[in-house]
Amino acid sequence: MNYQQFFHNRVAILATMHHKEKAIAPILEELNIQIIVPQDFNTDIFGTFTREIERPGTQIEAARLKAEKALELTGENLAIASEGSFAPHPYIPYLYSNREIVILLDKENDLEIIGEELSLETNFNHQIAENFTEAYDFALKVGFPEHGLVVSCQESPKDSSEIIKGITNKEKLLEAVNWALNNSPDGKVHLETDMRALYNPTRMKNIAKATQNLVNKIKSQCPQCSTPGFEITERIQGLPCEICATPTNLLLCVVYQCKKCGFSQEKLFPEDREFADPAQCMYCNP
Template sequence: MSEPSCFTNRVAVLATMHYKEKVIAPILELELGLKIVVPPHLDTDRFGTFTREQPRPGNQLETAQLKAQQALALTGETLAIASEGAFGPHPQILWLSCDREIVLLLDQRQGIEIVGQTLSTETNFASQTIASYAEAQAFAAKAGFPTHGLIIMSDRDTKNSSAIYKGIRTETALYEAVKQALAQSTTGRIHIETDMRAMHNPTRMQAIAAATEDLVRNIRQVCPQCGCPGFAIVEALPGLLCAHCHSPTRLTRSVRYECQKCHSSEEVLFPNGLTTADPAQCLYCNP
C-alpha cells in the first residue's frame, strides 16, 4: 500500500445534518489531508428517517450515493463523503442486534467511489411497547439513557401516531413525552425506541468512526498498475481445502481485487491467514 496524494488539501463536502463530522472529519483530515465542510442547507432526512416517516429511497449504498450526489449538486464541489447506517438482526447470529455502517467517498474528478464499512454488535438498538412511565424508565436504563437519546410515539406505525417525540435526553423530557403520548393513545399503550440518529447515539458514532478508518485503509490500497486509490476486493472465491480430507469447502480460499479505473485485477490467496479449513467446516468430514 502507498499513500495517495490525490486528496491532499482538497475540499470534501460531508453530507450530514446529524453532526457526523465530529468523528469523520478528524480522521479524514489527519489521514488524508482533506478539508471537510458540511453544507448548511442539506436535508439528509429526505433520504430516509429511522422513525419511518420518510422511507429510504434505495439500499444502504444507494442511499449514501444519493446523499453524496446531493451534497455535490448543492456546493459545486467535486468530492463528497456520505454515510448510512442500518440496524437489525446480525446476519449470522439472528438473535443479536447489529449496526452496519458504511462511509462512502465519491470523487467526480477521478470518476471513482470508495467505501469503508463496519459491522458492529455494539449497539443499543431496541424498541418496546409500554403503558407507564415506570416501564419507560426501565427501558431507558437498558438503553444507556441519558447519554443515548430515546424516541416516544403514541403508535409504532408512524402514519397512525398522533405524537412523535425525538431526541429525549433528560428525565423531564422523558416524563413529559410519556405523559403526552399516553394521553393521545387510543389503546393505553405507547411505543418507545432508541434514537439511532448519530448525534443522539455515542455508540453509533464509534461505529461510524470505525467505518471511516476502514475507508482510509481502502483508499490507501492503490492499484499496482495505475496507482488509483481504492484497489478493492470485488469477489471472494470459496474452496479452502479441508485439513483432513483435502476436499474443497465453502470457506474463502482467495479474494480478487480490481481497479475501478483501469480494471486490472489481482487474486490473493488465503486472505484470512488460513491455508486449510477445520474439518468441522467440511461437508464430507462433517456432513
C-alpha cells in the same frame, strides 16, 4: 501516483446534519482532506429511522444521493456521506446488527469508494409501555441518558407531529410519555432508541470504523493504474482440509478489482492459513 496525491489539501463536503464530522473528520485527517459541513443541509429528506419519511432506494443509494446533493448545493467536487441500517444479523440469529457505510464521491477523478462496518455493537431496540415506570425501565436498559430516546403515539407515525425525538433526560422523558399516553389511540406509549448519530454514541463509533475501512480502501491502489479503491469484489471458498485435502467452506482466496481500469488480481489464503482445521471438514467431521 501515491493515493495521497489524489486528495492532498482538497475540500470535502460532509453531507450531515447529525454531527457525524465528530466521527469522520479526525480519521480523514491523515489524507489531508479539509472537511466542511454545509449549513442547513437537511438529510431527513433522504429518510428517517422513525419511518415518517421513507428512505429512497437502498442504503448505498441513499448515501450516494446525499453526497450528490451536497456537491450540487456547494459546487465542490469531493463529498462524503454516510448511511446506517439496523436489522437482524445475517449470520447470528436473534441479534440485531448495525451496518454503516461511508461513501466518498470524487467527481474530479471519477471515483466512488465505500467503507463499511457490520457490527453487533448496537442498542437498537423498541418497546410498548403503559406507564412511565415501564418506559423508564426500557430507557435504562438501552443506555439512557447517554443514548437518546424517541417516543411516539403509535407504532407507525404519519408525520413528525406524532413523534418526540432526542429525549436525553428523565424530565423530558416523563413529559413525552404523558403526552403520548394522552394522545395515543390505544392508550400506550411507543418507545424506541434514537438512532441518529448525535444521540447515539455507540452508532458514532461504528461510523468511525466504517470511515477507517474507507481510508484503508483508499490506500489500496490498483497495481496497474494506481487508482485508489482496489478492493475485494469476490470471495472464493474451498480451503483444503489439513488431513484429507477436501475443499471446505472456509475462504481459499479473494479477488481484488479496480473500478477504473478493470484490472483484477487473486490473493490466495487471505486469512493467512493454507489448510483448514479438520473440525471444519465435512468429510473428516461429518
